[in-house]
Amino acid sequence: QRTNLALIKIDAKGTPPLKFGDSDAVRVGAMVIGVGYPLDAGISPEVGNVSSISLGQAMKFFATSHICSTVRVTEGQAGSPLLNTKGEVIGMVVAAESNGSHSYAIPAAAIKKVQPDLVKYHQPKYGFVGIGIREETADPQGNPLSPPKVLVAHVYPGTSAAMSGIQKGDLILEINDQPIRQAADVMNATFYLRVSDKIAIKVRKANGDEKTYMIEIGPRPVAPATTVPAGSKPLGDGIPINAPGGPPGSQKQ
Numbered sequence: 001q002r003t004n005l006a007l008i009k010i011d012a013k014g015t016p017p018l019k020f021g022d023s024d025a026v027r028v029g030a031m032v033i034g035v036g037y038p039l040d041a042g043i044s045p046e047v048g049n050v051s052s053i054s055l056g057q058a059m060k061f062f063a064t065s066h067i068c069s070t071v072r073v074t075e076g077q078a079g080s081p082l083l084n085t086k087g088e089v090i091g092m093v094v095a096a097e098s099n100g101s102h103s104y105a106i107p108a109a110a111i112k113k114v115q116p117d118l119v120k121y122h123q124p125k126y127g128f129v130g131i132g133i134r135e136e137t138a139d140p141q142g143n144p145l146s147p148p149k150v151l152v153a154h155v156y157p158g159t160s161a162a163m164s165g166i167q168k169g170d171l172i173l174e175i176n177d178q179p180i181r182q183a184a185d186v187m188n189a190t191f192y193l194r195v196s197d198k199i200a201i202k203v204r205k206a207n208g209d210e211k212t213y214m215i216e217i218g219p220r221p222v223a224p225a226t227t228v229p230a231g232s233k234p235l236g237d238g239i240p241i242n243a244p245g246g247p248p249g250s251q252k253q
Contacts, residue, residue, distance in 0.1 A: 002063040002126065003106055004078075004094040007118040018081060021088025023067065023107035026050055031085055032069050034093055034103065036077030046071050051102060055184040064191035065184055066104040067091045073103045113192050127193040127217035129201075130159025131166065135183040147181040152203070160216040170203035173210065193217045 026032075027050065034046045048071035055065050067082060073096045082091040082105040091105030117124045132154035138144055152170040155162050172180045175189040176199050193199065197217045204210050 003110060003114055003124065005092070005106070005111060005114050005118070005124075007115065018083070018087070018089045020108045020112060021084050021086060021090045023090045023109045026053070026067055026084070026090055026107070028052060032067070032071060032090070033083040033085075034069075034071035034073060034077070034080050035083065036073060036080035036093070038074045038076040041076075044074075044077070046073070048072070048103075054104065055187055061187075062104070062106075063187065064107070064110050065188050066094070066106055068102055068104050070101070071103050072096075072100050074100065110191065125195065126220040127190070127195050127197060128159070128220035129190055129193075129199070129215060129217060130156045130161030132156075133172065133183060133186055148183075150180050150183055150186055159218055161213075164213040164215050166201065166203060166213045166215070167205075169206055172201060172203055174200075174202040174212075176200055195219050 030050045032048055032050055034048070036044055036046075038044050048069045050067060050069045052068045053065050054068040055062055067090065069082065071082065071093070073080060073093055078093060078095075080093045081089045082093055084090050089108055091107045092111060093103050093105045096103040114124045131152050134151045134153035136145060136149040136151060150172045152166060152168050152172065155166060155168060172186060174180060175186065178185070178189055180186055180189070190199075195217055199215055199217065200212050201215060202210060202212045
């Protein structure tokens with residue numbers, strides 16, 4: 001449900017597979033091609049350009065940033081590959097705007113992360129850091145913050161995060177030496193983690209001190225959002241819950 005991916009095994013010959021490209025190298029403005037079979041009407045390529053690398057669509061947050069492009073898709077084209085100009089798969093179309101103006105593709109890097117789990121376990125295995133986050137886009141006086149602040153909004157009891165000493169209200173500065181400037185940075189940094197991985201989260205405490213916590217990734221609970229307080233996103237999940245500066249509402253990806 002978080003990635004809209006499934007794995008199908010077929011017995012076929014003479015069907016050479018498409019090769020994966022480097023989705024991390026995709027840039028805004030790049031030409032992309034969507035290829036689908038709308039309502040079994042035959043192959044239907046559509047050319048467009050990358051408009052953004054986006055974490056959200058309308059009232060939803062994806063579990064990791066997706067490739068938003070002007071490739072128009074119609075009914076029956078969900079699951080279409082998104083290709084670069086070399087004919088390599090850089091993503092798979094999983095969503096579109098209701099007016100058809102833009103489509104969203106999960107990047108190839110995320111597909112390759114989930115694929116081995118589908119083969120081995122028949123379901124994805126997601127890691128869970130054990131904290132919720134909140135993005136603040138304005139100060140208490142309503143003045144815009146640039147960049148926004150990403151704060152720890154909740155620490156889940158019984159997790160490695162809870163035992164590490166990280167606290168609610170800590171300002172997240174870095175994850176594994178990568179600067180954190182917005183909530184999307186946190187979601188992207190944690191999506192690719194696996195159970196038992198260790199990550200370094202650097203924070204600034206309320207007194208101004210900076211500290212780095214080593215946290216071991218645990219298995220993701222079935223429904224962590226049921227205990228997430230309002231105003232936070234569970235780290236390692238794609239569920240918005242009235243995050244300040246973001247769209248209201250809650251929906252699983």
